[in-house]
Amino acid sequence: xxxxxxxxxxxxxxxxxxxxxxxxxxxxxxxxxxxxxxxxxxxxxxxxxxxxxxxxxxxxxxxxxxxxxxxxxxxxxxxxxxxxxxxxxxxxxxxxxxxxxxxxxxxxxxxxxxxxxxxxxxxxxxxxxxxxxxxxxxxxxxxxxxxxxxxxxxxxxxxxxxxxxxxxxxxxxxxxxxxxxxxxxxxxxxxxxxxxxxxxxxxxxxxxxxxxxxxxxxxxxxxxxxxxxxxxxxxxxxxxxxxxxxxxxxxxxxxxxxxxxxxxxxxxxxxxxxxxxxxxxxxxxxxxxxxxxxxxxxxxxxxxxxxxxxxxxxxxxxxxxxxxxxxxxxxxxxxxxxxxxxxxxxxxxxxxxxxxxxxxxxxxxxxxxxxxxxxxxxxxxxxxxxxxxxxxxxxxxxxxxxxxxxxxxxxxxxxxxxxxxxxxxxxxxxxxxxxxxxxxxxxxxxxxxxxxxxxxxxxxxxxxxxxxxxxxxxxxxxxxx
DNA sequence: CGTATTTATCTTATGATAAATACGGTGCCATAAT
Numbered sequence: 001x002x003x004x005x006x007x008x009x010x011x012x013x014x015x016x017x018x019x020x021x022x023x024x025x026x027x028x029x030x031x032x033x034x035x036x037x038x039x040x041x042x043x044x045x046x047x048x049x050x051x052x053x054x055x056x057x058x059x060x061x062x063x064x065x066x067x068x069x070x071x072x073x074x075x076x077x078x079x080x081x082x083x084x085x086x087x088x089x090x091x092x093x094x095x096x097x098x099x100x101x102x103x104x105x106x107x108x109x110x111x112x113x114x115x116x117x118x119x120x121x122x123x124x125x126x127x128x129x130x131x132x133x134x135x136x137x138x139x140x141x142x143x144x145x146x147x148x149x150x151x152x153x154x155x156x157x158x159x160x161x162x163x164x165x166x167x168x169x170x171x172x173x174x175x176x177x178x179x180x181x182x183x184x185x186x187x188x189x190x191x192x193x194x195x196x197x198x199x200x201x202x203x204x205x206x207x208x209x210x211x212x213x214x215x216x217x218x219x220x221x222x223x224x225x226x227x228x229x230x231x232x233x234x235x236x237x238x239x240x241x242x243x244x245x246x247x248x249x250x251x252x253x254x255x256x257x258x259x260x261x262x263x264x265x266x267x268x269x270x271x272x273x274x275x276x277x278x279x280x281x282x283x284x285x286x287x288x289x290x291x292x293x294x295x296x297x298x299x300x301x302x303x304x305x306x307x308x309x310x311x312x313x314x315x316x317x318x319x320x321x322x323x324x325x326x327x328x329x330x331x332x333x334x335x336x337x338x339x340x341x342x343x344x345x346x347x348x349x350x351x352x353x354x355x356x357x358x359x360x361x362x363x364x365x366x367x368x369x370x371x372x373x374x375x376x377x378x379x380x381x382x383x384x385x386x387x388x389x390x391x392x393x394x395x396x397x398x399x400x401x402x403x404x405x406x407x408x409x410x411x412x413x414x415x416x417x418x419x420x421x422x423x424x425x426x427x428x429x430x431x432x433x434x435x436x437x438x439x440x441x442x443x444x445x446x447x448x449x450x451x452x453x454x455x456x457x458x459x460x461x462x463x464x465x466x467x468x469x470x471x472x473x474x475x476x477x478x479x480x481x
Numbered sequence: 482c483g484t485a486t487t488t489a490t491c492t493t494a495t496g497a498t499a500a501a502t503a504c505g506g507t508g509c510c511a512t513a514a515t
Contacts, residue, residue: 090510115509239505289507341482342505
């Protein structure tokens with residue numbers, strides 16, 4: 001190991017050795033320019049940019065999607081004794097922002113959201129700095145939160161060019177082939193990149209799909225499952241209302257302590273519930289996709305999808321929050337054929353919005369007050385986007401149509417997973433273009449049809465012990481019914 | 482498009498059924514009104 005790296009690791013961070021993937025990422029970004037590093041949650045991603053930052057000149061800019069993540073990271077850096085770290089965003093008052101802008105050159109780390117980064121005031125200041133390293137945290141957002149939600153994620157490449165940054169490090173925990181290629185195209189403009197990646201196969205997760213035909217069946221399935229199977233557990237729903245209903249139903253019909261979590265809660269409510277769940281004060285958390293980024297809870301014993309997610313990427317990411325401790329864990333999708341309709345509805349809405357947009361734009365004659373009055377929030381962003389990135393409306397429309405096609409395709413891949421008669425793990429791994437070499441002892445419902453009626457047979461409800469023998473599992477199953 | 486809730490409709494008075502309506506994910510920002 002390079003002695004300089006070793007020294008910084010010891011003195012600054014107090015560690016004497018690296019976790020898997022950290023050293024490789026650090027060495028790569030120090031010797032090369034464009035690095036995408038895919039590391040599982042819990043392997044210390046932040047060290048991967050913090051350490052190199054001290055060996056490189058200039059400031060390190062870290063783009064991160066959520067203010068809560070940004071604040072966590074700054075707090076964590078401050079604990080290591082780093083005082084020259086700042087979070088720049090809407091949580092600051094006007095005076096605080098002015099102060100930061102005036103003293104911008106003093107910082108070693110600037111944490112910022114894409115939206116804030118594109119504000120002229122901060123951009124001007126950053127332009128005058130020597131940016132030694134540009135980090136994109138949770139880089140899968142470049143692919144999953146693009147033009148149809150947070151368009152500024154699509155503008156990062158142009159800002160990197162504009163600032164003349166040499167070294168760019170993209171970090172994420174999950175990246176399928178599709179997402180990796182998207183990051184390469186959108187963030188690195190199709191250039192060659194250096195990839196750091198470990199296997200994504202989650203050997204301790206058992207994959208199960210339960211086909212049901214009514215909501216009542218789903219609820220009673222959940223009731224029966226959750227009262228027999230010890231948690232903590234996580235249930236994902238597609239709507240906010242469902243999270244509240246399922247939570248109410250389970251707390252009414254079982255002895256379990258439940259809570260729900262979605263984007264309609266205040267940030268205080270959200271962080272309170274998150275804290276409770278992390279502290280094992282809840283048995284089951286029922287959430288929309290709002291829950292999860294930056295969460296590192298080791299002992300989630302099952303992740304149930306009350307409805308199918310909109311893509312295999314989302315599914316892998318969400319089910320992957322289970323079993324971080326390496327102990328046996330379950331993934332279940334409760335599937336009704338109608339469930340995909342809500343995703344298709346969102347896709348159609350997006351098409352409608354872009355069509356309206358193309359009709360509205362010629363009427364504005366660059367009069368921004370018309371834009372403000374008649375455009376939706378997303379349409380305003382498209383308006384800004386096409387102006388600043390010099391995109392024609394036709395160009396933008398094309399982009400979004402393509403986006404909707406991609407979304408339809410992703411939904412279809414998710415349905416493939418649910419419909420397959422073959423090994424579900426293999427379906428997942430092939431989506432990462434990985435092939436599983438070893439047939440696993442405990443794999444998925446299709447590999448073990450004989451015990452697939454109810455996957456509870458694979459686990460002991462009372463302990464976190466892993467049963468290595470299938471026979472043992474069958475025995476437990478027999479005793480339960 | 483599907484689901485859940487509200488309103489309309491029958492019509493000698495409560496309540497069933499149909500028809501109409503509302504709603505649906507992820508988060509940044511700024512700014513107006515308290």
